[in-house]
Amino acid sequence: MKSRTGGSKGSGVQNRHQKLKYYTGELGNIVLKKGAPVRFALVYPNHYPVGMASLGFQTVYRMLNEHPEIRCERFFLPSLQGKGRPLSIEKISSIESGAALHEFDIIGFSISFELDIFNVLQILHSSQITLLAKGRSPREPLVIAGGVVTGLNPSPLLPFMDGLLVGEGEGTLNKLADLLFTAKEQYLDRESLLGSLSSLPGFFVPGLSENVDRQITENLDDHPVYTSIVTPDSVFKNMFIMEVGRGCRHSCKFCAACKVYGPYRYRTAHTLLKTVEMYNPGAKRIGLEGSGISDYPELETLWEILLQSGYSVSISSMRADRITENLIDLLEKSDIQTFTIAPEAGSPGLRNYIGKPQNEEGLREAVQRLSRSSVRTLKMYFLIGLPEETDEDVSAIIRLIKTLAEDFKGKGYKRLRVSINAFIPKPFTEFQWAGMARKKQLQSARSRIQRELRNTANVYLTRKNLREEQLQTLLS
Numbered sequence: 001m002k003s004r005t006g007g008s009k010g011s012g013v014q015n016r017h018q019k020l021k022y023y024t025g026e027l028g029n030i031v032l033k034k035g036a037p038v039r040f041a042l043v044y045p046n047h048y049p050v051g052m053a054s055l056g057f058q059t060v061y062r063m064l065n066e067h068p069e070i071r072c073e074r075f076f077l078p079s080l081q082g083k084g085r086p087l088s089i090e091k092i093s094s095i096e097s098g099a100a101l102h103e104f105d106i107i108g109f110s111i112s113f114e115l116d117i118f119n120v121l122q123i124l125h126s127s128q129i130t131l132l133a134k135g136r137s138p139r140e141p142l143v144i145a146g147g148v149v150t151g152l153n154p155s156p157l158l159p160f161m162d163g164l165l166v167g168e169g170e171g172t173l174n175k176l177a178d179l180l181f182t183a184k185e186q187y188l189d190r191e192s193l194l195g196s197l198s199s200l201p202g203f204f205v206p207g208l209s210e211n212v213d214r215q216i217t218e219n220l221d222d223h224p225v226y227t228s229i230v231t232p233d234s235v236f237k238n239m240f241i242m243e244v245g246r247g248c249r250h251s252c253k254f255c256a257a258c259k260v261y262g263p264y265r266y267r268t269a270h271t272l273l274k275t276v277e278m279y280n281p282g283a284k285r286i287g288l289e290g291s292g293i294s295d296y297p298e299l300e301t302l303w304e305i306l307l308q309s310g311y312s313v314s315i316s317s318m319r320a321d322r323i324t325e326n327l328i329d330l331l332e333k334s335d336i337q338t339f340t341i342a343p344e345a346g347s348p349g350l351r352n353y354i355g356k357p358q359n360e361e362g363l364r365e366a367v368q369r370l371s372r373s374s375v376r377t378l379k380m381y382f383l384i385g386l387p388e389e390t391d392e393d394v395s396a397i398i399r400l401i402k403t404l405a406e407d408f409k410g411k412g413y414k415r416l417r418v419s420i421n422a423f424i425p426k427p428f429t430e431f432q433w434a435g436m437a438r439k440k441q442l443q444s445a446r447s448r449i450q451r452e453l454r455n456t457a458n459v460y461l462t463r464k465n466l467r468e469e470q471l472q473t474l475l476s
Contacts, residue, residue: 015203018079023095027230028281030062038069038180039428041062041094041104041141045111045119046096051076053235055243055289056147056169057110062228063173066209069181071102073097077119082285091235092127102129104141106180111147111192114475115468117156120145123159133162133206138190151260153202153427156475159411163197164204167215168246170223172202181468220267222248224275230283239314240283244270248292250319252344252355253430254383254423257291266290269298273305287314294319317379320358320366331373339370342381345389345397353388354428360400364407371410378408378416384445385423385437386424394445398452405459415458420449428474436473442466 023029042061044051064072088424093100101107107129109120121131129143130136136143142247145157146165154164164170179200183193188253198205217223225243232238245266248258258264276286286306290296293315307330317340318327331339345351351358353442370378379399382397397420405416422442425434443466453459453473 002442015089015235019093019095021087022231022233025232027283028228030065030228032065032071032073033068036069037184038070038106038177039099040070040072040180041075041101041105042077043073043101043107043109043120043123045109045116045123046077046113048076049233049235052227052229052231052233053241054110054459055227055241056112058227058229059225060146060169060173062109062194063169064177067174067177067181069184073099074133075101075123077123092123093333101129102141105184106142109143109145109147109398111145111149114149114156114472117149117475120157121160132159134159136162137191142190142193150258152256153476157322158206161206162194163206164212165202165211165227166204167202168217169202169215172215172228174198175200176203184370184426188356204361211235216263217246220265221271224267224271224279226275226279228279230281236287239287240276240280240282240426241287242275243267244272244288244290244293244296244302246290246292250292250355251430254344254354254426256426256429259426259428261291263294264292266292266296269302269305271304275313276306276309283313285314286311287316293317293427294322300326300330303334307333320363323366323369325369328369330375331370331375335374336375337375338377338379339373339375340379340381341366344381344383344402345386345393346382346398347393348387349398350389350393350457354383354386360403366402367404367407371408371414376412376414378414380404380416380418382418382420384420384449385442387431387434389422389437394448398449401449401453401459402456407454409458413458417459417460417462418453419462419464420446420468421464422473424444424469424473424476436470439466439470440470 044054044057061072061074063118065072073096075092076092111120112118117335124131130140142162144163144165145161146169150157150164152165157164194205197203198208202212204212227241230238230430245264247262249263249264251258280349293299303313313334314336320341343358344356345354348359383393399419402415408416409413422436424436425431450461453461
């Protein structure tokens, strides 16, 4: 049986039950203000477990609700049902109150991945919000977006957004909230509000703003970033995550991290320990996050103090040349089962060319150390289709994986989980104008790697979707 909006009643009921399960399982729920004049719908255009693992999404939610005149509620794509089949999103509604998107004054999307742009459009369409910004009526909510995607290439979003937040939000969000409250209090029409927003630093209004300066928070110690809500349903289950730093000291020619998050900055261990003391809602596991965490000078000190305080510590990845014996000891004490390194290329020459100069001896030494630790699954990332790549470079990937698979053997079952990704040129990087390799070249390289590693006992290759990679390239 179909509802009037086209979704099945059964799926709608199941979705409401799922949201109730999510909400009641959260630690650190933020108490929302009743009667706040400005209602803000914060949308993560993916599923709840992914969205609640996003530090940016959680921080925006917390900061907006700290404003005395704002009530911010969360929206996600409905959960998957059956064999990867999504529930109807005709009835998308907030986690907190079940309100629909059109009931809010402003809709803000937090977009971390290019392919989620398609979800943004689907959410707007199914919620009966006019897709094109120029066609929206004065009675419809304002639609804006922020996140990594808007800081790299916002062009695909421009026709659909009334405004874009570009860069880091700590210095802009309160000013945005003040403007929204003023507009509500003074009954400003849509055009007047957009005019005010166009003068806000870091905020771009299509058709009104000529350019925008990416906002950068200079002193991170003044702005703690953490998961104020801890949940068993997040990708990072029951974990209190803190941002250690931003940016990266290295300049890999393919990577946008040092461009969109730069310059490299970090918080002191003292600040991070105070963040745990003041804001952890009760998690026993602490996650440390940051694109340049390998270079964080107080990492081992912070880790040791957290362990001594009774916490276990999680860290997802490190540069291979930073994996010391002392780090292995910390991994062991934290019982970390899964770890990640990213050689990116198989040959030393290509690694040097792309700006990631790791020699094979150093990679092998790091993997041998990890084989003696609690780590059972070692994730490895490689790129194919890089500029100047040859058939020999593909052969080098195969040889290196086989070598590292042997190095990783140790007591108990251990395996390499290898991801072979197509190179996708990103804006502002040295390789931004390099084209994506042709489909035939990428398929040939992947097939060859799979064929030659098929009988390598402890190597598992993750499947990749070339069509999605091509779409991501178009949107980048």
